[in-house]
Amino acid sequence: MCVPGCDAWGMSHNDGQPDDVQPGGVALRDPFVGAPFTEAVRRFWRKYTVFTGRASRSEFWWWWLTSFAIGLVLQLVPQAFTPDAPLLENPVGSYLFVLWAVVTLVGGLALGARRLHDANRSGFWQFLHVLPGIGSLVLFVMFVLPSNPKGTRFDLQPGAAAATTRKR
Numbered sequence: 001m002c003v004p005g006c007d008a009w010g011m012s013h014n015d016g017q018p019d020d021v022q023p024g025g026v027a028l029r030d031p032f033v034g035a036p037f038t039e040a041v042r043r044f045w046r047k048y049t050v051f052t053g054r055a056s057r058s059e060f061w062w063w064w065l066t067s068f069a070i071g072l073v074l075q076l077v078p079q080a081f082t083p084d085a086p087l088l089e090n091p092v093g094s095y096l097f098v099l100w101a102v103v104t105l106v107g108g109l110a111l112g113a114r115r116l117h118d119a120n121r122s123g124f125w126q127f128l129h130v131l132p133g134i135g136s137l138v139l140f141v142m143f144v145l146p147s148n149p150k151g152t153r154f155d156l157q158p159g160a161a162a163a164t165t166r167k168r
Contacts, residue, residue, distance in 0.1 A: 029156060031056040031118055031147070041066055047114070048107040051123060054151050055114035060143060063111055067104055071097050112143070117154035119145035 026032040028046060031054040032039060040062030047053075078092035079085065113123025121142055128135035 029053055031114075032059055033147070035059045035062065037062050037066075044107055044111055047110065049110055051110045051113045052117075053114055053155055054118035054147075055111055056118060056147065057115070057144070060111060060115040063108075067100075067108070071100055074100050112139075114154075115143050118147050118151045119143075120148035120151040120153070121145075 026035075028043065032043060033056045035043065035056060035058040040059045043055075043059055044063045047055075074096040075088055075090070075093040078090045078096065079087065082090055082092070085091075109123075109126060112126050116123050116125050119142060125142060126139065128139050
């Protein structure tokens with residue numbers, strides 16, 4: 001929760017230091033290299049609408065695997081109640097899967113943008129998803145790329161939030 005004098009990242013406008021250091025000792029605004037599963041999922045929800053900054057490969061891929069597993073479970077659990085329906089064609093499962101996709105859409109795009117930033121790419125590269133097949137393949141390769149030190153240009157610079165707030 002943010003108190004007066006801090007921004008949505010939990011940064012104080014006075015000293016530029018994070019108010020919210022995560023259990024791994026990494027500030028929420030920084031990429032968590034080697035993030036464990038639980039921290040990656042927690043960071044996804046805490047930074048659901050944050051398109052600035054960076055996300056490590058572990059943050060990205062732990063969430064991707066989690067989201068995939070939840071989507072699969074949402075498809076398969078209703079199958080137990082309607083065994084006559086063809087596998088993965090249960091309408092209830094399909095509705096639950098689409099609901100999950102809608103609920104996590106913004107957070108997934110934000111995480112994808114932060115992952116691309118960590119590889120020193122613009123988040124707008126995600127528009128490649130509209131190209132059938134090849135676009136997602138190119139993005140997969142970009143998401144696998146290691147961190148690039150030049151990606152820090154996408155980080156929220158200390159004092160930038162304070163300057164933006166003062167102008168309002």
